[in-house]
Ligand SMILES: C[C@](O)(CO)[C@H](O)COP(=O)(O)OP(=O)(O)OC[C@H]1O[C@@H](n2ccc(N)nc2=O)[C@H](O)[C@@H]1O
């Protein structure tokens with residue numbers, strides 16, 4: 001019996017969800033000859049998600065929706081399409097695919113939204129094309145696409161070294177509630193690293209986060225709040241001095257700790273509870289220090305298939 005076109009589509013649809021991240025600690029060493037900085041970081045995946053749907057298509061095509069979709073390229077430079085291309089090349093696939101990306105993670109916000117899209121696209125295309133690659137091969141492809149992409153695959157809480165791509169899962173108990181201050185205008189990651197170089201702040205790349213890891217093992221949000229740290233924060237504030245305002249408002253609202261997320265400009269405030277996260281978000285909105293706000297919980301899993309068509 002032959003399938004109708006509608007049945008074929010339903011059969012081959014794969015839906016994948018991947019999380020954004022916050023760096024609980026980000027220690028940055030001096031720039032190396034390859035232009036990258038050695039990192040000692042602790043990532044946490046949070047419940048702000050990118051949703052990617054893979055369906056049959058001619059060639060590799062992409063559509064994007066979400067509040068900031070207009071800021072995202074839809075040509076071959078899009079990280080989701082680059083991921084699909086890299087996987088097809090590696091696995092010798094000449095079939096097409098259409099990827100639909102629904103974005104909720106702020107664009108160029110320091111929460112690794114594009115990296116989440118790449119991680120989700122790898123998992124979606126891998127399932128769609130049934131390439132049968134190992135987790136290690138997918139990890140290697142992920143690292144070739146961007147330093148934050150491997151963590152998009154892994155999720156939860158993890159220690160990152162090297163460029164941030166060498167990962168070890170971290171012991172983490174409990175739930176952590178976050179409020180995020182989002183800015184419409186993003187910061188370029190290379191520009192923030194360049195500002196960091198200008199400030200001559202390298203050298204802390206291999207410090208161990210003893211108190212932070214203890215806080216995570218104990219499930220102690222107060223101790224975690226005190227241990228939050230970002231070496232890129234001064235550089236992000238240099239490029240966007242107004243970020244001092246959401247930092248101060250979140251502190252006044254009783255946040256346990258406040259930090260620039262990754263390369264910014266998103267500000268991440270750790271709250272005592274889900275309710276307290278809403279209070280901090282409301283305070284940042286009322287003070288007019290964010291273009292929008294988000295609340296989330298972490299840790300959550302990395303990129304995973306949420307539903308797919310029948311076998
Ligand atoms: C700031 C962080 O989000 C913290 O997790 C990441 O370090 C950035 O990761 P990403 O956006 O995936 O970065 P990539 O796409 O790999 O690199 C973009 C640019 O950021 C700078 N970069 C990135 C990672 C790193 N360890 N050192 C760097 O100097 C380089 O200028 C590089 O050309």
Ligand SMILES: Nc1ncnc2c1ncn2[C@@H]1O[C@H](COP(=O)(O)OP(=O)(O)OP(=O)(O)O)[C@@H](O)[C@H]1O
Pocket residue numbers: 071072073077078079080106107108109110111112113114115117118148186187189262263264
């Ligand atoms: N799928 C994608 N989603 C968002 N931006 C993308 C994507 N593909 C390519 N880009 C380009 O990459 C730039 C950075 O995007 P992204 O949202 O990943 O930044 P980020 O969250 O600050 O990254 P990170 O936290 O990993 O440094 C965007 O300004 C855009 O030009």
